[in-house]
Amino acid sequence: MDDRQRLLTVINHWIEHNDSHSGEYRRWAQKAEELGLGPAKVEIDEAMGLLSRMNYHLRKAIETIHPATE
Numbered sequence: 001m002d003d004r005q006r007l008l009t010v011i012n013h014w015i016e017h018n019d020s021h022s023g024e025y026r027r028w029a030q031k032a033e034e035l036g037l038g039p040a041k042v043e044i045d046e047a048m049g050l051l052s053r054m055n056y057h058l059r060k061a062i063e064t065i066h067p068a069t070e
Helices: 003-034 038-065
Strands: none
């Protein structure tokens, strides 16, 4: 495997890893709200948004490495 393919593999792993945590974050944000910890829920929600943005940019990186037209 060349370095380009290795990089694509690593980035895809990061995206999958982040996605695997999103459900857990959602559950704990809900739990924080149920416990009356609204500010904690807001921060967890903010973190989830940042994670989503991170995955967006990782996908964009993949597009620059391996354009759909190839």
